[in-house]
Amino acid sequence: xxxxxxxxxxxxxxxxxxxxxxxxxxxxxxxxxxxxxxxxxxxxxxxxxxxxxxxxxxxxxxxxxxxxxxxxxxxxxxxxxxxxxxxxxxxxxxxxxxxxxxxxxxxxxxxxxxxxxxxxxxxxxxxxxxxxxxxxxxxxxxxxxxxxxxxxxxxxxxxxxxxxxxxxxxxxxxxxxxxxxxxxxxxxxxxxxxxxxxxxxxxxxxxxxxx
Amino acid sequence: xxxxxxxxxxxxxxxxxxxxxxxxxxxxxxxxxxxxxxxxxxxxxxxxxxxxxxxxxxxxxxxxxxxxxxxxxxxxxxxxxxxxxxxxxxxxxxxxxxxxxxxxxxxxxxxxxxxxxxxxxxxxxxxxxxxxxxxxxxxxxxxxxxxxxxxxxxxxxxxxxxxxxxxxxxxxxxxxxxxxxxxxxxxxxxxxxxxxxxxxxxxxxxxxxxxxxxxxxxxxxxxxxxxxxxxxxxxxxxxxxxxxxxxxxxxxxxxxxxxxxxxxxxxxxxxxxxxxxxxxxxxxxxxxxxxxxxxxxxxxxxxxxxxxxxxxxxxxxxxxxxxxxxxxxxxxxxxxxxxxxxxxxxxxxxxxxxxxxxxxxxxxxxxxxxxxxxxxxxxxxxxxxxxxxxxxxxxxxxxxxxxxxxxxxxxxxxx
Numbered sequence: 001x002x003x004x005x006x007x008x009x010x011x012x013x014x015x016x017x018x019x020x021x022x023x024x025x026x027x028x029x030x031x032x033x034x035x036x037x038x039x040x041x042x043x044x045x046x047x048x049x050x051x052x053x054x055x056x057x058x059x060x061x062x063x064x065x066x067x068x069x070x071x072x073x074x075x076x077x078x079x080x081x082x083x084x085x086x087x088x089x090x091x092x093x094x095x096x097x098x099x100x101x102x103x104x105x106x107x108x109x110x111x112x113x114x115x116x117x118x119x120x121x122x123x124x125x126x127x128x129x130x131x132x133x134x135x136x137x138x139x140x141x142x143x144x145x146x147x148x149x150x151x152x153x154x155x156x157x158x159x160x161x162x163x164x165x166x167x168x169x170x171x172x173x174x175x176x177x178x179x180x181x182x183x184x185x186x187x188x189x190x191x192x193x194x195x196x197x198x199x200x201x202x203x204x205x206x207x208x209x210x211x
Numbered sequence: 212x213x214x215x216x217x218x219x220x221x222x223x224x225x226x227x228x229x230x231x232x233x234x235x236x237x238x239x240x241x242x243x244x245x246x247x248x249x250x251x252x253x254x255x256x257x258x259x260x261x262x263x264x265x266x267x268x269x270x271x272x273x274x275x276x277x278x279x280x281x282x283x284x285x286x287x288x289x290x291x292x293x294x295x296x297x298x299x300x301x302x303x304x305x306x307x308x309x310x311x312x313x314x315x316x317x318x319x320x321x322x323x324x325x326x327x328x329x330x331x332x333x334x335x336x337x338x339x340x341x342x343x344x345x346x347x348x349x350x351x352x353x354x355x356x357x358x359x360x361x362x363x364x365x366x367x368x369x370x371x372x373x374x375x376x377x378x379x380x381x382x383x384x385x386x387x388x389x390x391x392x393x394x395x396x397x398x399x400x401x402x403x404x405x406x407x408x409x410x411x412x413x414x415x416x417x418x419x420x421x422x423x424x425x426x427x428x429x430x431x432x433x434x435x436x437x438x439x440x441x442x443x444x445x446x447x448x449x450x451x452x453x454x455x456x457x458x459x460x461x462x463x464x465x466x467x468x469x470x471x472x473x474x475x476x477x478x479x480x481x482x483x484x485x486x487x488x489x490x491x492x493x494x495x496x497x498x499x500x501x502x503x504x505x506x507x508x509x510x511x512x513x514x515x516x517x518x519x520x521x522x523x524x525x526x527x528x529x530x531x532x533x534x535x536x537x538x539x540x541x542x543x544x545x546x547x548x549x550x551x552x553x554x555x556x557x558x559x560x561x562x563x564x565x566x567x568x569x570x571x572x573x574x575x576x577x578x579x580x581x582x583x584x585x586x587x588x589x590x591x592x593x594x595x596x597x598x599x600x601x602x603x604x605x606x607x608x609x610x611x612x613x614x615x616x617x618x619x620x621x622x623x624x625x626x
Contacts, residue, residue: 082481129522160559163524163559166572
C-alpha cells in the first residue's frame with residue numbers, strides 16, 4: 001500500500017523538487033504554499049504524512065499542526081527546514097511533529113524518514129538529537145518522576161549516537177539491541193519532549209529566550 | 212471614499228445639527244462663533260461681535276469663548292477613522308469638564324482669599340497664556356487632544372502649510388505682546404533697580420513663548436531625520452552584506468561545473484548567512500567552542516567540497532586546551548574528507564562538566580589502523596599526540612569498508 005504524502009512549503013522550487021525526488025511507494029497527493037491553503041487541503045485529502053516547512057508566513061508549520069491535529073490526530077507530521085534556530089525546531093516538535101530533518105537530506109533518507117513517521121516512529125536528525133541533549137542538560141540526580149522527566153541513560157546513549165551521525169541500524173548494532181528498540185527509545189524521547197514541563201527544559205528555553 | 216464617509220455620517224446628521232459643535236469651515240480661531248451661529252441660526256459675525264463686546268465686561272466674553280472651545284466638540288471631520296484613533300488617547304469630555312471646574316474653583320478661591328495677583332500680574336499672564344495657547348495648539352482643530360506637547364506645531368510652519376490661519380497667528384502674537392506690555396506698564400512702579408532685569412526676563416520669556424514651538428518642532432524634525440538615517444544605513448548595510456555574500460555565491464553557483472561543487476558553495480553560503488542572521492559574528496569563532504567548531508566545519512567544507520554536519524551540545528569559553536581540541540577535530544575532518552571518499556562527515560562535540568568529547572565520523576572506505584605506515588604521521592602527531600600533550604586522549608576506530616570514527620576526549624581541567 002502506498003503512503004500518501006502532502007507537502008507544505010512556501011518555496012515552489014522545493015515543492016517541485018520533492019515531487020520529482022520522492023517516488024516508489026510514496027504518492028504525493030497534493031501540496032500547498034501557505035498555511036491558509038494547507039489546512040483545508042489536508043483536511044480534505046487526508047494524507048498519511050505531511051511534510052512541513054518550519055518557516056512560513058502566518059505562523060509556519062506549527063500553525064498547520066495546531067489547526068489540523070485536533071480534528072485529525074491520525075495525520076503525522078515531519079518537519080523539514082534549513083533553519084538552525086533551536087527554538088523553531090523544538091517548537092514544532094512540541095506542537096506535535098514526529099520528527100525533524102534538514103532540507104539538505106538526500107532523497108533516499110527523506111523517503112525512509114517518511115516511512116518511519118508513517119509507521120508511528122520518530123525521526124531524529126543529528127541536529128535535533130543535539131538540540132534535545134542540549135535541552136535536557138547533563139546527567140542530573142535522580143528526579144522525582146523519572147518516568148517522564150529525565151532522559152534515561154539508554155535514551156541519552158541512543159541520542160548521542162544519532163548526533164554522531166549513526167543511522168538507527170548502526171545504533172542498534174553498536175548497543176547490541178534491536179532496531180525496534182532504538183525506535184522505541186527515540187519515540188520515548190519525543191514523548192518526553194512534548195509532555196515535559198521539566199525545570200531544565202524551561203531553563204534551557206529561557207536561556208534561549210524561547211519563553 | 213467620499214461616498215463611504217457620506218453614508219457613515221448620514222444617520223446622525225439630524226443629531227449633529229441640533230448639537231452645539233465647533234465649526235470646521237466657518238471659523239477664525241476655534242470655530243466657536245461659527246458653531247454657535249449655526250446652532251442658533253444667526254450669522255456667525257454677529258456672534259463674534261457679541262463675544263468681543265462681552266470681553267470688555269471684565270473679560271467675560273473671553274472666558275465664555277474658552278469654555279465653549281474646551282467643552283463643545285468639533286464637528287466630525289472627513290477622516291473619521293483617524294479621529295477615532297486619536298480620540299482613544301484624549302481625555303473624555305467629562306474629565307475635561309472636571310479639570311475646568313477645578314481650575315475655575317482654584318481661581319475663585321484665590322480671588323476670595325485676596326491672593327489674586329490683581330490686574331498688575333493677572334491680566335498680563337492671562338493674555339500671554341491665551342496667545343500662547345492659540346499659537347501652540349497648532350489647530351486646536353482636532354479638539355483638545357492636540358493640547359499635548361508632542362503634537363504641537365510651529366506657528367510659522369503651520370502658516371506655510373496652511374494649518375493655521377494668518378489671523379490666528381496675528382491674534383496669538385498680539386495677545387502675547389499685549390500681555391508683556393500690560394505687565395511692564397503695570398510694574399513700572401516697582402523698584403527701579405529691578406526694571407532692567409525685569410524687562411530682560413519679560414523679553415526673553417516673550418521670545419520663548421513666540422519661538423518656542425518653532426524650536427521644539429525643529430528639534431523633533433532633527434530627531435526624526437536622524438532615526439530615518441539610521442534606518443536607511445541599516446538597510447544599506449544589509450544590502451551590502453547580501454551583495455558580498457549571497458549574490459556572489461549565487462553567481463558562482465551558476466558558473467559551477469560539478470553538482471558537488473555547487474552543493475558545497477551553497478552549503479558554505481548557507482552556513483555563513485545563518486551565522487549572520489542568528490547573530491554569530493565570524494570573529495566570535497575565537498571566543499566560544501561552538502562557534503569555533505562551526506567555523507572549522509565551514510572552512511573544511513570550502514576546502515574539500517564535502518558536507519560537514521556539526522552538532523555541538525553545551526558550550527565553553529575557548530582556551531588553549533580547547534583550541535587544541537578544535538585543531539585535532541579539524542585534522543580528523545580533513546583526513547576524512549581527503550581519504551575516506553565519503554561526501555558527508557559528522558562532527559559531534561559534547562561539553563560536560565568534567566570532560567569535553569568530540570566525535571568525527573565518516574561512512575567512507577575505512578582502513579586498518581595497524582597497517583598505517585609509520586611515516587604517515589597525520590593521525591599520530593596532529594590528533595593523538597596533540598591531545599595527549601594536553602592530558603586528553605584520541606582513538607581511531609576504523610575497519611576497511613566500515614567507515615572511520617575518531618573519538619577525542621579532553622578533561623576540562625589540566626591534570
